[in-house]
Amino acid sequence: MRKIRKAVMPVAGLGTRVLPATKSIPKEMMPVVDRPAIQYVVDEARAAGIEHIVFVTGRNKGAIEDYFDRAYELEVTLRDKKKHDLLAKITSEVPVAGSTSFVRQQVPLGLGHAIWCARDVIGDEPFAILLPDVLVKSQTSCLAQMVGAYERVGGNIIAVDAVPMERVSSYGVIAPKSREGKLIEMAGMVEKPAQADAPSNLKITGRYILQPEIWGLLADQAAGAGGEIQLTDAMARLMESQSFHALEYDGDDYDCGSKIGYFEANLAYAIDHKEIGGEARALLEKWCQDVDKSA
Numbered sequence: 448m449r450k451i452r453k454a455v456m457p458v459a460g461l462g463t464r465v466l467p468a469t470k471s472i473p474k475e476m477m478p479v480v481d482r483p484a485i486q487y488v489v490d491e492a493r494a495a496g497i498e499h500i501v502f503v504t505g506r507n508k509g510a511i512e513d514y515f516d517r518a519y520e521l522e523v524t525l526r527d528k529k530k531h532d533l534l535a536k537i538t539s540e541v542p543v544a545g546s547t548s549f550v551r552q553q554v555p556l557g558l559g560h561a562i563w564c565a566r567d568v569i570g571d572e573p574f575a576i577l578l579p580d581v582l583v584k585s586q587t588s589c590l591a592q593m594v595g596a597y598e599r600v601g602g603n604i605i606a607v608d609a610v611p612m613e614r615v616s617s618y619g620v621i622a623p624k625s626r627e628g629k630l631i632e633m634a635g636m637v638e639k640p641a642q643a644d645a646p647s648n649l650k651i652t653g654r655y656i657l658q659p660e661i662w663g664l665l666a667d668q669a670a671g672a673g674g675e676i677q678l679t680d681a682m683a684r685l686m687e688s689q690s691f692h693a694l695e696y697d698g699d700d701y702d703c704g705s706k707i708g709y710f711e712a713n714l715a716y717a718i719d720h721k722e723i724g725g726e727a728r729a730l731l732e733k734w735c736q737d738v739d740k741s742a
């Protein structure tokens with residue numbers, strides 16, 4: 448079984464749901480407490496053994512490439528001012544040289560097309576995809592849980608989570624066949640179904656382990672839901688010849704592409720933050736009491 452060494456992170460999206468903030472900052476660079484959202488996703492990938500990340504970018508996303516580079520002027524200034532803690536903070540998160548690649552999706556044709564743009568850099572090996580809009584807060588990295596499942600059953604693995612039926616039309620949704628604990632053998636999947644047509648309430652969370660045969664299918668995938676080339680449609684075709692399992696991972700996910708999800712992510716990471724966690728919890732409790740009193 449080939450090890451999962453590489454991951455794709457599509458970061459070309461316009462971030463329209465959090466405009467105007469994303470007019471001049473990539474949505475992936477919006478801070479969650481004190482780190483850009485994308486740093487949490489990179490940490491999740493690294494904790495799962497990923498050695499190389501391919502970012503699929505678009506215009507106005509240069510800040511992401513700069514963030515994952517050294518910042519010499521800032522480093523010299525911090526060193527001169529003897530701010531060693533801050534210096535360690537900004538240098539420790541820079542990826543090893545040569546372990547990131549950036550490719551452009553020139554036209555926003557959909558998630559399936561964005562992933563396809565990474566085909567030459569990933570090549571002929573199984574790989575992971577992490578959608579950086581979604582942060583998954585968990586004891587064990589969500590992707591590491593999936594790699595564990597992959598090492599048991601091989602094939603293709605998708606992370607899923609139950610949502611209320613009213614929300615299924617916002618997601619890719621799977622049809623389960625059989626279940627062994629948290630691992631579900633899949634019978635099908637569909638992108639953004641109407642509630643009445645949804646095969647279950649298990650939504651695709653934005654973490655995938657896929658076999659390289661997906662490349663040929665993405666190459667000629669027709670547009671689907673929303674007029675976009677959908678990864679889900681290409682995966683549904685791959686399922687005709689390969690095994691697909693869904694993993695109900697342990698952890699909570701936050702959709703930072705939406706205002707409320709971004710707000711909740713900030714709360715969730717703030718109350719566990721090593722510097723401000725205690726104060727953040729106390730503040731939240733006070734707010735809740737004040738709201739209760741004024742109700």
Ligand code: G1P
Binds near residue numbers: 620651
């Ligand atoms: C994408 C995927 C969808 C998945 C979702 C998770 O949709 O196409 O299958 O459920 O991410 O966040 P998007 O949110 O880009 O519309």
